[in-house]
Amino acid sequence: MYFSSSVNWPTGSICSVLCLSLLTSTLKAQTPPPSNAGPAAATAVAPATKPVEAPAPFVKIYGFVRNDFSWDSRQTVNLREASVDLWPKDQQLDAAGKDINAVANLNMLGINSRLGVSFNGPDAWGAKTSGILEMEWFGPSDAAVGGVRLRHAWAKLDWAKTQLAFGQYWHPLFVPECFPGVLNFNTGIPFQPFNRSPQIRMTNMIGKDMYLITAVIAQRDFTSSGINGSSSEYVRNSSIPNIHAQLQLKKSNVLAGVAVDYKVIRPRLSTGAGATLAASDALVGSSAIMGYLKLVGRKTTMKLEAVSGSNMTDHVMLGGYLAYGTPAAPTVESSYKPTEITSVWGEIHGNGKTVVPGLFVGYCKNGGTSANAIAAYGRGIGLTGRTGLDNLIRVAPRLEFIAGKFKIGAEYEYTAAAFGTSTTDSKVINTETIVNSRLLFLTVFSF
Known part of the structure; x- marks a missing residue:
């Protein structure tokens, strides 16, 4: 965080000072040196230094050219042609009992x-x-891979102890100074909240090295799930912004923070059709609590984060919400409840400038919600059959080699997903673990 110092003077004082300075300078410039004075005396009359000017505005272009080469041991649930893998697909057996999804996959992409x-x-x-204004070629959807997508459009006003910022940027649950440094473009999801959203954010320095971050947030780049698929319409129709508050300690070698987050969505505007068409005003409120810690040592850096939340699909995480009927209309959605998840991850990596090893470990657990639901909306959850996930585990060691602006890296990613039979509370029983191994090689040239 960068804060600048400034002093606000009354307008009248500014005018008086400027007029007096201008008059003094003019008189000095017009007064000739004494007749008996030499060149040195004449020089002494001239101003000793030039007026201090404000820093000139600057524009800096930056970015990188990245190429990913990946191999997966089986089919995966992913985004953008497997550029971002979430977890392995469950078994899909043919008539002979052969797993259709047990097929390896090779990919080469420059869209990142x-x-x-x-x-x-x-x-x-x-x-x-x-x-900042930033874009990439990741595409706004799976059907538009390679298309330009807006990442950040972010403007800031910095006073001595306050920063006010507007636009699309990282959701406050994603902390740019403390996120997994994995080579995979998934950036640690679904264990790490991942979201960029339009927002208004204020950061206040409330003490030595202490900051309070507050924000009101919408949805755009990553959105909630619902009857019409993934869309920002659900939070827009609630007429209530996502609200966030975070307390952060920031030192040269320690970063720590706790955050609370709350959002409300309206899953649908109506139920039924024809003679049974009825307006729906049912809402889904959900919350999240997050804590994180980063310790920078002489040779290594350690990061830890834990998240407990509900309806986190807009953060590309497991879960969502369930719909419920009433005794009078058991098949009509009349109320909703979010499903709970708990996610933790940790990472350690070297601080070298040329060779950087690292290790990431993550765990996520589906906590479900109340029983007797009639519909499920979200990611990795269901109500009947083998349609849900109980937990996820990932271990990913990596090694980077850096020379100036060029980097090459290799990473092995082991992801285990516990699939099982879903119940009416979206919890999972009779689990079976399905594993994917990803080998990744990348090159990055920054500028």
């Missing part, structure tokens, strides 16, 4: 390359101004 521009400008209301 990135281009951005950072900039600043003149002060506004006594605050330093800056911003």
Whole structure:
């Protein structure tokens, strides 16, 4: 976080000071040196230094060209042509008992390359101004892989102890200073909340090295699930923004924080059709609590994070929400409850400049919710049959080699998913573990 110092002077005082300075400079410039004075005396009359000017505005272009080469031991649940793998697909047996999804997959992609521009400008209301505009070729959907997608459109006003920012940026549950440094483009999901959203965020310095972050947030890049698929319409129709508060301790070698998050969605506007058409005003409220810690040592860095939350599909995590009927209309959705998850991850990596080893470990557990639901909306959850996940485990060691702006890296990712029979509370019984191994090689040239 960068904060700038500024002093607000009354307008009248500014005008008086400027007029007096201008008059003094003019008189000095017009007064000739004494007749008996030499060149040195004449020089002494001239101003000793030039007026201090404000820093010139700058624009900086940055980004990288990235190429991923990956091999998976089986089919996976993923985004963008397996660029982002979430977990292995469950078994799908043919008539002879052969698993259709037990087929390896090879992929080469350059869509994770990135281009951005950072900039600043003149002060506004006594605050330093800056911003970024960033895009990538990941595409806005699986059908548009290779298309340009907006990542960040972020503008900031920085005062001495306060920052006010607007636009699309990382959701506050994603902490840029403390997230998994895995080579895989999945960035640790589904164990790590991953979301970029339009928002208004304020950061206040409330003490030495202590900051309070508050935000009101919408949905755009990553959205909730519902009757019409993944969409921002559910949070928009609730007319209530996602609300966030976070307390952060930030030192040179320690970063720690706790956060609370709350959002409300409206899954649908109506139920039934024709003679049974009826307006629906049922809402789903959900919350999340997060804690994180980063310790930077002389040779290694350690990161830890834990999240307990509900309806986290907009963060590309496991779970969602369930729909319930009434005794009078058992098949009509009249109320909703979010499903719970608990996720923890840890990482350790080296601090070297040329060779950087690292290890990531993550665990996520599906906690379900109340029984007797009639429909499930989300990711990795169901109500009957083998349609849900009980837990996920991932272990991913990696090794990076860096030379200037060029980096190559290799990573092995082991992901185990416990599939089983879903019950009417979205919990899972009679589990069986399905495993995927991913080998990843990448090259990155930054500029």
